[in-house]
Structures are given as C-alpha cells and as structure tokens.
Amino acid sequence: MEIVIIFTIFFYLMSTAAYFAYLFLQKNYLNRAGYFLLIAGFLCNSAAIFYGFLKSGLIPVHNLHETLVIVGWSIACVFIIFQYKFNLRILGIYAAPIAAIVMIFASQVSSEPVQVKNIVNNFWLIFHIASIFIGEAFFVLAGGLGCMYLAQEHAIKAKKHGFFFRRLPSLELLDTAGYNCIVVGFTMLTIGLATGLVYAQMVWGKFWSWDPKEVWSGITWLLYAALLHGRFTVGWRGRKAAIMAIIGLAALLFTFFGVNFFLDGHHGEFTRL
Amino acid sequence: MLDIVLLGLNHKTAPIELRELLSFSKEETVAVMEGLQKCPDINEVMLISTCNRVEVLLTTSNTINSVNSVKTHISEFKKIPISKFEDAFYTHDGKDAVRHIFRVASSLDSMMVGEPQILGQIKDAYLTTILKKTSGVILNRLLHKTFFVAKRVRSETGIGDHAVSISYAAIELARKIFGNLEGKKVLLVGAGEMAELAVEHLIRNRTGEIFVANRTFERGVELSNKFKGKAIRIEEIPDCLKVVDIIISSTGSPNFVIVRDQVKGVMRSRRNRPIFFIDIAVPRDIDPDINRLNNSYVYDIDDLKGVIEENIKDRNKESIKGERIVDEAVISFQHWYESLEVVPTIVALRNKIDTIARTEVDKTLQSLNNLSDNDCQAIHRMTNSLINKILHDPTIFLKSDGCYGDRFAYIDLTRRLFNLDD
Numbered sequence: 001m002e003i004v005i006i007f008t009i010f011f012y013l014m015s016t017a018a019y020f021a022y023l024f025l026q027k028n029y030l031n032r033a034g035y036f037l038l039i040a041g042f043l044c045n046s047a048a049i050f051y052g053f054l055k056s057g058l059i060p061v062h063n064l065h066e067t068l069v070i071v072g073w074s075i076a077c078v079f080i081i082f083q084y085k086f087n088l089r090i091l092g093i094y095a096a097p098i099a100a101i102v103m104i105f106a107s108q109v110s111s112e113p114v115q116v117k118n119i120v121n122n123f124w125l126i127f128h129i130a131s132i133f134i135g136e137a138f139f140v141l142a143g144g145l146g147c148m149y150l151a152q153e154h155a156i157k158a159k160k161h162g163f164f165f166r167r168l169p170s171l172e173l174l175d176t177a178g179y180n181c182i183v184v185g186f187t188m189l190t191i192g193l194a195t196g197l198v199y200a201q202m203v204w205g206k207f208w209s210w211d212p213k214e215v216w217s218g219i220t221w222l223l224y225a226a227l228l229h230g231r232f233t234v235g236w237r238g239r240k241a242a243i244m245a246i247i248g249l250a251a252l253l254f255t256f257f258g259v260n261f262f263l264d265g266h267h268g269e270f271t272r273l
Numbered sequence: 274m275l276d277i278v279l280l281g282l283n284h285k286t287a288p289i290e291l292r293e294l295l296s297f298s299k300e301e302t303v304a305v306m307e308g309l310q311k312c313p314d315i316n317e318v319m320l321i322s323t324c325n326r327v328e329v330l331l332t333t334s335n336t337i338n339s340v341n342s343v344k345t346h347i348s349e350f351k352k353i354p355i356s357k358f359e360d361a362f363y364t365h366d367g368k369d370a371v372r373h374i375f376r377v378a379s380s381l382d383s384m385m386v387g388e389p390q391i392l393g394q395i396k397d398a399y400l401t402t403i404l405k406k407t408s409g410v411i412l413n414r415l416l417h418k419t420f421f422v423a424k425r426v427r428s429e430t431g432i433g434d435h436a437v438s439i440s441y442a443a444i445e446l447a448r449k450i451f452g453n454l455e456g457k458k459v460l461l462v463g464a465g466e467m468a469e470l471a472v473e474h475l476i477r478n479r480t481g482e483i484f485v486a487n488r489t490f491e492r493g494v495e496l497s498n499k500f501k502g503k504a505i506r507i508e509e510i511p512d513c514l515k516v517v518d519i520i521i522s523s524t525g526s527p528n529f530v531i532v533r534d535q536v537k538g539v540m541r542s543r544r545n546r547p548i549f550f551i552d553i554a555v556p557r558d559i560d561p562d563i564n565r566l567n568n569s570y571v572y573d574i575d576d577l578k579g580v581i582e583e584n585i586k587d588r589n590k591e592s593i594k595g596e597r598i599v600d601e602a603v604i605s606f607q608h609w610y611e612s613l614e615v616v617p618t619i620v621a622l623r624n625k626i627d628t629i630a631r632t633e634v635d636k637t638l639q640s641l642n643n644l645s646d647n648d649c650q651a652i653h654r655m656t657n658s659l660i661n662k663i664l665h666d667p668t669i670f671l672k673s674d675g676c677y678g679d680r681f682a683y684i685d686l687t688r689r690l691f692n693l694d695d
Contacts, residue, residue, distance in 0.1 A: 156449060157564060159576045161583060170452035171547065235544025238568045 004048045005069070005107050011041030012076070012100035019092035023167060031089045035080075038096055042076040045103070049073055059129050068106035070129075074137035075099045082141060086177050090167055094144040124199040128192055135188025136252060138181045139224070143249030145178035146242035153239055175237055178245055186224045193217060216255040223248045275316055275681065276336050277411065277610075279370035280343060280362055281328030284384045287361035294353060297322040299401065301350070306407045308346055314339040317409040319402045319416075321377075323394045325384055330374060332411045340364055371415065371606050375599045378419045379426035380433075387432035387588045392423045410682045414609065422602040429598065431591040435584035440471035442580045443551045443572065444478065447519055450549050450570060454478040460517040461485045462510065462531075463524030464496055467553050471521050472500055484517060486510055488524065514539045514548070521551045522558040530558040536569055551577075612694065613684050619668050621693045626664065630656050 018034035021027075048069055052060030060066040079095035082088070148168055155165040168174070196214075197207045208214060227244040230236035236244070282292070297305060302320050309318045314335040321328045333339035344362070348355045365373045376382045378395050399416045402408045408416070427433050436442040444454075451457055458481045461472050472483065483502030486509065487493030493504040505513055507530075514520075514536060524530055536548065545568050552559040552573040564571040572580075612618065634656050638649055671683060688694055 152449070156446070156570055159572070159579065161580060165449070170449050172450065172452035234541065235546070237545050238547065240545075240567065 002107075004044050004051065005103065008041050008044040008048060008072070009100060009103045009107060011037050011044060012072070012096060012103055015041060015092070016096040016100050019096050023090065023093050026167070031092065034092050034096060035083060038076055038092070038099070039080060041099070042073065042080060045069065045073040045076060059126055061129055064109045065106050068102050068109070070133050071137075072099045072102040072106060074133040075102065075140055078134060078137035078141060082177075082181070086173070086180075088145075088169060088173065088177055090148070090169065091141065091144060094148075095141065098140065098144075124195050124202065128195040128199055130192075131188045131195065132192035135185045135192055136256070138185030138188065139245075139249055139252050142178045142181035142185060142245045145174050145181060146245035146249075149174040149178060149242040150239065150246075153242075171238065175241065178242065179231065179237070182224060182227060182245060182248075186221075186228060189217075189221055189224065193221060212259045213255065216251070216259050220248065220251045220255050223251055275332045275334055275411065276366050277330075277332055277370045277415065278336055278339065278364065278366045279328060279330045279373050280340055280364040281321075281326060282358065282361040282363065283326035283328070283382070286363060287358070291358060291361055292324065292327065295322075295327045295347065295351060295358060296324065297327065302398070302401060303405055305346065305350055306402065306405055308350070309343060310407050312339060312342045312346075314342065317412040318407050319398060319412055321395055321398045323391065326377070328374075328377070330370070330412065330415075332409070336366055368603055368607055371610075372599060372603045374415065374419050375422045375602055376596075378423040379595055379599060380423070381426070381592050381595050381599065385437055386585075386592050387434075387437070389427075389433060392420070392427075395423075396420065410685045411610070411613075414685075415606065418602060418606050422599060425602075426595040426598050430594040432588050432595055434591070435587060437581050437584050437588065439467055439553065439574065439577050439581065440474050442577045442584070443471050443521070444474045446570075446572060446577075446580070447475075447549055447551075450547055451518065454480050454519075456481040457518040458482045458516055459484070459502075460510070460513055460520045461496070461500075461502075462507075462520065462522040462558065463487060463526075463554065464492065465523040465553065468521050468523040469496075469499075471551065471553075475519065476500065480519070484513055486513070488526075511535045511539070515542050517548070518546065519549050519551070520559070521553065523553040524558050525554070526558060527556055529560045531563070532560045533562040533566065536563050537566055540566065540568065553577075609694070612688065613681050615671055615680070615684065618684050618687055618693065619671060622667070622687065622691055623660075623664060625691055625693060626660050630660055 015034045015037035018030050018037055022030035022034060049060060052066060052069075059070075061070060075095060076099045079091070079099070083091070149171060151164055152168040152171055152174060155161055155168075156171070196217075200209065201207050223244070227236065227241065227248065230244075231241065282295070284292070287295075297320065302322055306318055306320050309315055309320075309329070309331070314333050316332045316334065318329065318331040321330070329343050331339060331343070344355050344359065347353075347358075373382070374395075378392050380387050380389065380391050383391055395416075399408075402412070402416075436445045447454055447457075454475065455478070457475075459472060459475055461468060461483065464487060476483070483497070483500045484505050485493045485497040485500065485502050486505050486507050487496065488507060490504065490506060493506075496502075497504040510531060514531070520531070522530060531550070540548075547568045547570065550559045550563060550569070550571040552571060555574060557573050559571050559573070561571055561573065563569050634652060638644065638652065644652075667687070671680070671687065
C-alpha cells in the first residue's frame with residue numbers, strides 16, 4: 001500500500017519538476033512530460049484508492065490519510081480533464097505541486113482507520129463524497145486561475161511585462177477557464193450537498209442538523225452562488241470574479257480543515273489528525 | 274579555385290541618401306547582373322537590393338579585378354563617380370562572404386534584428402538570378418544553404434518573437450487581454466499613419482465591425498470606406514463605447530477626447546466586458562485614469578515604446594544563439610566548398626572504386642581455393658588495370674581545361690553521382 005502512495009508522490013513530484021522546467025525553458029516536450037507524469041501519478045493514486053475500497057468495501061474516507069489521498073486524486077483528475085479541454089499549460093505549475101503536497105501530507109498522517117458508527121454505505125453516500133471532492137477540486141483550480149488572472153492583470157495595468165506576462169495566457173482565457181471551473185464546481189457541490197442532505201435524512205432522520213461542517217458548507221455554497229449570480233446579472237468578471245474565486249477557496253479550505261480542527265461535528269472523525 | 278566574394282553597402286555603412294542613389298529596381302537588377310556576367314573574371318553573380326542594402330554576391334577567379342569591375346559597372350550604370358560610394362563599400366571573400374550572406378538572410382544584420390522581410394527579398398533576388406541563369410553550382414548551393422540557415426535561426430531562436438513596432442505591440446497586447454481578436458469591434462478616433470496601420474493589423478486578425486470617428490465627418494467617411502467600416506460623429510463616441518472593444522485614438526485634440534466618467538458610465542451596460550484603449554496621440558486623447566477602472570486598459574505611445582524596448586533587448590539576446598547557428602553552417606559550407614577541388618575528388622573517387630574492387634575480389638578468391646598464387650596475382654593485376662582504364666577518361670576530363678568554368682558543376686556532379694561525401 002505504502003509503496004503505491006510513494007510512487008504516486010514520486011510521479012507528482014516529477015510532473016511538478018517537468019512543469020517548472022517548462023515554465024523556464026518553454027519547451028513543448030517538457031509540458032507533455034509533465035502531463036503524462038501526472039497521468040501516471042493519477043493512475044497510481046487511483047490504484048491506492050481502489051485498494052482501500054477492496055479492503056473495506058467502503059469508499060476510503062475514514063481518516064485524514066484516506067481523505068487526503070482522495071483530495072490529491074480529485075485534483076489530479078480534474079486537472080487532467082481541464083488540461084485536455086483548455087490546454088492551459090501553465091496551470092500545471094499550480095496543480096501538480098498541490099497534488100504532490102497533498103499526497104506527501106497524506107503519507108505523513110496516521111492511516112489508522114477510525115471506528116465510526118452509523119455509516120450506511122449506500123448510493124447516496126458514494127455520490128455525496130464523489131461529487132463534493134470533484135467539485136472542490138474544481139474550486140481549487142478556479143482559485144489558482146484567479147491568482148494567475150490577478151498577476152496577469154497587474155502586469156498589463158502596471159505596464160511591467162516581466163517573466164509571467166510572457167508565459168501567462170490572455171486575461172480572457174483565464175477568466176473563462178476560471179468561470180467554467182466555478183460553474184462545474186458549483187454544480188458538483190450542489191449535487192454533493194443535496195445528496196448529503198438526503199443521506200442525513202435516511203441515517204439520522206433529519207436533513208439539517210446545524211453541524212458546523214454543514215453550516216460552513218452552506219456558507220461556501222452561498223459564496224459561490226453569489227459569484228455566479230453576480231456574473232449572470234451584472235456581469236461580474238475579471239478582477240472581481242478572480243478575487244471572489246480566491247475568497248471562495250479560502251472559505252472552502254476552512255470548511256475542509258478548519259472546521260475539523262476547531263469545531264466539532266459528525267464529519268470530524270474523518271479528517272482529524 | 275574560384276573565390277566567393279560579397280561586396281556592397283548597408284544601413285550601417287551608408288546614409289539613406291546614398292542608399293537611395295544606389296538602389297536597383299527589378300529591371301535594373303537584371304540589367305546589372307547581365308552586364309556583370311559578361312566580365313571575364315566573374316563566374317556567377319547575384320544582386321540584392323533592398324531599402325537597407327545593396328550587395329553583389331559573385332564567384333570569381335580574380336577577386337581584385339572583379340571587385341573593380343563591379344564598382345565601375347555600378348558607377349557607370351547609376352552615373353555616380355566611384356569615389357562617392359567607395360568608402361561605404363565593404364568587401365568580404367571566402368568564409369566571410371558566406372557568413373555575411375547567412376547573417377543577412379537570418380536577419381541578424383538587419384536594422385531591426387529579426388525582421389522577417391529580408392529573407393523574402395533575398396528569395397526574390399535569387400529567383401531573378403535563376404531566371405536569368407546568372408548563378409551556378411556554387412551560388413545555388415550557397416543560397417539553398419542560406420535559406421536553410423535562416424529558417425533554422427527563426428525557428429530555433431526567439432529573434433522573431435514579440436513585436437518591435439508600435440502597431441504590432443498594440444496588437445500583441447490586445448491578444449493578451451482578449452485572447453482571440455476575432456469579432457472584436459474596433460473604434461478608430463482621428464487618423465494617422467500609425468493608427469491606420471494598427472487598424473489594418475487588427476483587420477488581418479479578423480476583428481469585427483470597424484467604427485471611424487473624425488473631427489471632419491467627410492474624412493471619417495473616407496477612412497471608413499477604406500476599412501469597410503462605419504463613420505460616426507465625434508459626439509457619438511460615448512454611445513459607441515458601449516459596443517466597441519478596442520479603441521485606437523490619434524487626434525490632434527489638445528484635450529482628452531474620452532474621459533474617465535464616460536467609460537465608467539458604460540461599463541455596466543457592457544456587462545464589464547474588457548475594453549482596451551490604444552492612445553497614439555500626443556498630447557494624449559485618452560484620460561490615463563481610465564486605466565484604473567476595472568476591466569479597462571489604457572496604453573499610450575510611451576507605454577508602447579517601453580514594451581518595444583524590452584522586446585528589442587530580448588531579440589538582441591536571442592541573436593547570440595543565431596550567430597552560433599550561422600557559425601556552424603559556415604563551417605559545414607566551407608567543408609563542401611573545399612571538397613570541390615579537383616585533386617581530392619579524384620582521390621576520393623579512386624579510393625571508392627578501389628575499395629569496392631578489393632572487397633569483391635577478396636570475396637571471390639575465398640570461394641575459389643584451388644587457384645595458385647600466380648593465378649591470384651593475375652586476377653589482382655587485372656582488377657587494377659580495370660580500375661585504371663575505367664578511371665582514365667573521367668580523370669582526364671576533370672583535370673582538363675576543357676570543362677573550365679563549369680568544372681565545379683562537374684566536380685559536384687561527380688561527387689553526387691558516386692556519393693563521395695558520405
């Protein structure tokens with residue numbers, strides 16, 4: 001098991017290296033190498049998850065280790081799809097290291113499964129977990145695209161055309177790509193929350209129990225909803241949308257980690273150290 | 274042995290007044306080349322005339338005589354005394370001439386390093402040469418190598434990257450903002466050479482509708498016809514801002530033509546779609562404060578000049594790589610050129626036939642083991658005399674003066690026919 005995780009980390013790190021080399025040297029084969037190394041890592045990562053699934057018969061999200069492995073997997077998966085669609089090469093220097101760091105972090109925390117009561121492994125739970133993680137991975141990409149947008153916008157406005165100006169794509173592409181990420185992420189998050197509610201009703205007999213994770217998920221959902229609403233009605237785009245995507249990512253990270261570390265609730269067991 | 278000679282002048286050695294005097298039209302080029310080919314010392318000749326350079330590339334058996342005849346010829350043709358342009362002339366021969374033509378075609382010797390036109394101009398000049406049959410084996414080979422080197426320099430270095438003219442720099446910026454310029458609407462305020470050039474570049478990028486606003490409406494209509502656009506009155510500009518994406522302004526107005534509040538007012542109805550102002554006018558037409566608004570970008574002439582300066586610095590850095598590629602090519606050309614000597618070719622030909630014969634004879638003798646030593650020696654003797662007899666006529670032919678002038682063609686043919694360069 002460990003060895004698969006190590007391979008995953010290795011491939012993600014190699015991919016990161018290739019993407020950084022691409023950033024400096026701008027040779028196409030480096031970009032391709034980065035992409036394929038990431039896919040290799042992704043396959044190893046999938047194997048690790050599949051192994052966990054076979055062992056327990058449940059989606060392996062029973063402790064921080066397993067959860068992080070899924071986070072790394074989601075980010076790699078979403079980036080691979082995204083790259084295929086938009087061919088936004090430079091994003092590799094963001095996605096690959098994040099996947100690598102998440103996996104390194106995962107390998108460092110204990111992988112002792114927590115004993116949880118009341119887990120009913122059904123369709124709703126699988127759906128809940130899968131869509132939430134994929135959705136969140138899209139938000140992570142959107143946050144990165146937001147940062148790139150701000151950097152590129154600054155370069156254009158300040159008329160300082162340095163290293164990144166040459167390498168970053170057009171504002172329009174960054175904006176559209178970020179917007180698409182948020183639309184997909186938001187759809188997945190909505191599905192994830194809805195299935196979560198249904199699941200809660202089935203297991204605990206109520207849809208909403210004011211669990212901190214639920215509350216914060218709701219807040220995150222509202223933030224992204226506001227962002228999309230602004231875009232539809234008054235055309236929030238560019239800088240404002242980029243900043244919102246970054247704020248949304250911060251809220252998301254707090255929902256994921258902060259709530260578990262500082263607050264209590266029925267998701268806590270899965271993500272506590 | 275013929276020598277490759279290149280002589281002429283360029284923007285570094287001659288002022289524009291002199292270059293104008295010495296520039297040749299296409300018909301003149303043909304006439305000069307035909308005239309020069311009649312000179313007894315000149316073997317092959319090619320003339321390149323662009324706005325920045327006039328150069329004659331030739332092969333000759335007598336460098337000094339042919340340089341003088343080129344100068345006299347030009348002086349007679351243009352009716353200018355030699356003394357007037359002699360100081361501006363440079364003469365390169367051999368390796369230096371090869372390097373020079375490589376550098377020129379690769380745009381390493383251009384006024385603006387990396388500008389792409391020069392390669393096309395040399396190709397045109399070469400085409401004329403081909404049609405008039407004034408080039409031979411050496412120049413043909415040299416020019417093909419030249420085009421190859423130029424292509425390599427362009428694709429392997431960044432000397433052609435990034436704009437070095439105001440209008441191109443503006444287009445490049447627009448691309449960084451909008452990504453694809455297709456369908457983007459353009460407003461041209463005022464007129465001027467640079468602004469019109471920028472609009473032409475934009476049209477080439479398949480932008481959408483073009484609006485033209487001018488102080489005198491008639492002139493505006495005239496311009497809009499040129500770009501197949503729509504003329505509007507100056508007063509209509511604020512309304513127009515709701516729909517256009519790129520504004521190019523170059524009026525003579527002493528005040529701002531477009532101010533911050535006008536743009537701020539339309540951003541809502543534009544749904545915050547980005548808007549890009551290119552201000553080429555001095556004094557400026559566009560309020561620089563507009564740059565502070567979200568999703569609107571303003572570049573004035575100084576900003577664009579700043580961008581260009583950076584790009585030029587980059588190109589110069591890249592040209593070092595280009596020089597390296599040129600050096601490599603000079604060495605490999607030199608190698609080929611030296612192989613055109615008669616003696617090495619004959620030796621190589623003999624070695625080749627010799628090796629083949631020896632291998633085959635050895636193979637045959639191995640399978641015929643009942644032969645005596647005397648028999649073997651007889652076979653060897655017969656082989657040697659076969660080789661000598663076969664090579665006798667070609668050797669005489671290559672050495673003879675009968676093929677003089679075209680000797681290089683025959684040597685080259687021999688080398689290719691027998692594949693001697695591998």
